[in-house]
Amino acid sequence: MKFLRQVFESLVFAYQALRSNIMRTTLSLLGVSVGIFAIVAVFTAVDSLNGKIRSEIDSFAGSGVLYVGKWPWLMQNNYPWWKYLNRPEMKYSEFKYLKENLTSAQAVAIIDGGRTASVNRGSSSMDINITGASYDYNQVTSCPINEGRYFLPIESDNGLNVAIIGSKVAENLSNGESMIGQVIKLNGIKFSVIGVIEKKGNDMLGFGGTPDEKVIIPYITYATIFQKDRPQPDISIKAFEDDVNQQNLEGDISGLMRSLRSIKPKQEDSFSINRMDGLNQFFDGIFSVLNIAGALIAGFSLLVGGFGIANIMFVSVKERTNIIGIQKSLGAKNYFIMFQFLFEAVFLSLIGGLVGIGLVVLITLIPQEALPLSLSFKNIMSGLMISSFIGILSGIIPAWVAAKMDPVIAIRSK
Numbered sequence: 001m002k003f004l005r006q007v008f009e010s011l012v013f014a015y016q017a018l019r020s021n022i023m024r025t026t027l028s029l030l031g032v033s034v035g036i037f038a039i040v041a042v043f044t045a046v047d048s049l050n051g052k053i054r055s056e057i058d059s060f061a062g063s064g065v066l067y068v069g070k071w072p073w074l075m076q077n078n079y080p081w082w083k084y085l086n087r088p089e090m091k092y093s094e095f096k097y098l099k100e101n102l103t104s105a106q107a108v109a110i111i112d113g114g115r116t117a118s119v120n121r122g123s124s125s126m127d128i129n130i131t132g133a134s135y136d137y138n139q140v141t142s143c144p145i146n147e148g149r150y151f152l153p154i155e156s157d158n159g160l161n162v163a164i165i166g167s168k169v170a171e172n173l174s175n176g177e178s179m180i181g182q183v184i185k186l187n188g189i190k191f192s193v194i195g196v197i198e199k200k201g202n203d204m205l206g207f208g209g210t211p212d213e214k215v216i217i218p219y220i221t222y223a224t225i226f227q228k229d230r231p232q233p234d235i236s237i238k239a240f241e242d243d244v245n246q247q248n249l250e251g252d253i254s255g256l257m258r259s260l261r262s263i264k265p266k267q268e269d270s271f272s273i274n275r276m277d278g279l280n281q282f283f284d285g286i287f288s289v290l291n292i293a294g295a296l297i298a299g300f301s302l303l304v305g306g307f308g309i310a311n312i313m314f315v316s317v318k319e320r321t322n323i324i325g326i327q328k329s330l331g332a333k334n335y336f337i338m339f340q341f342l343f344e345a346v347f348l349s350l351i352g353g354l355v356g357i358g359l360v361v362l363i364t365l366i367p368q369e370a371l372p373l374s375l376s377f378k379n380i381m382s383g384l385m386i387s388s389f390i391g392i393l394s395g396i397i398p399a400w401v402a403a404k405m406d407p408v409i410a411i412r413s414k
Contacts, residue, residue: 034301310395321410
């Protein structure tokens with residue numbers, strides 16, 4: 001109890017010392033404020049960018065989805081593009097075969113897109129990105145409908161001229177009225193609008209073009225009208241939410257495709273099975289480097305703030321040398337003296353850290369359409385822990401010097 005009481009008294013002494021020198025306290029914590037602001041801002045920006053990209057990946061490719069296509073997604077060293085170029089494209093018959101025989105898959109869809117077309121209604125027109133997709137497309141990837149509905153199986157299987165349009169397409173063609181049931185023309189061919197996709201904003205990665213400027217039509221319709229010259233479809237297959245099931249599903253897909261294409265045991269696959277794991281690992285590496293680089297750059301600013309606090313603490317020890325001698329002559333232990341200055345340094349650093357975090361909070365409140373910033377609890381705690389560590393590091397030597405003073409010499413000092 002005596003030890004705890006003395007620790008509490010040390011806290012009180014530290015608080016009173018800070019209050020008695022408001023101007024010096026304010027100036028000394030500015031360096032830490034700038035450093036903590038820089039570090040937390042970097043972490044927040046990187047985390048927000050990471051979340052935005054992950055969200056777009058899930059929106060484009062879906063979670064737990066395997067993509068069977070001609071090309072592998074990740075290009076590594078010595079990428080043999082000439083070998084992949086000679087591979088056959090995926091076929092609608094192969095999609096039907098996998099759909100009928102893959103019992104371990106939740107959904108199977110065939111998708112082809114990335115082509116530009118002209119859409120018009122009356123005098124309004126714009127260029128859009130067009131995607132052809134089979135009925136299960138909305139089960140393997142995110143396609144939230146804001147108005148209207150999704151394709152019916154009969155519309156998809158029979159290749160009817162129906163379309164689901166992006167929000168920006170609807171805004172440009174609507175003239176203030178609902179687009180549901182309206183007729184639009186894609187490259188001069190009439191389509192009936194049955195749905196409008198929710199507004200998603202800009203696509204940072206450019207997956208399949210800007211989502212709000214996209215038009216989705218049944219795959220059979222797309223293949224008949226737009227895919228005559230160079231078909232490049234992928235077959236997307238959604239696995240059950242389990243890593244083991246995804247691995248088993250990949251093996252099932254490989255076995256069925258090799259059997260369907262009559263690939264001999266010693267021959268290489270004439271297709272690629274792409275997973276999001278490789279893409280996610282690629283971005284994990286990038287964001288790890290960004291975090292380290294940002295922390296190192298911001299750390300220099302924080303280091304300057306730490307030196308500022310250490311300098312102020314040495315000055316404080318010098319000013320209170322006489323008081324230290326009196327306290328020690330009255331029986332104060334070394335740890336009591338040391339805690340006074342150590343707590344003062346930590347208080348300074350923590351206050352500076354809180355100011356820096358507060359500045360980041362203010363920035364996150366500013367509306368950002370391209371990259372909304374979100375300050376996580378983890379980054380707040382990281383900022384507070386770093387500022388506490390800087391306070392301890394900056395104050396430990398001045399506190400140790402104060403604690404080791406000879407009381408007789410300290411009392412005689414002026």
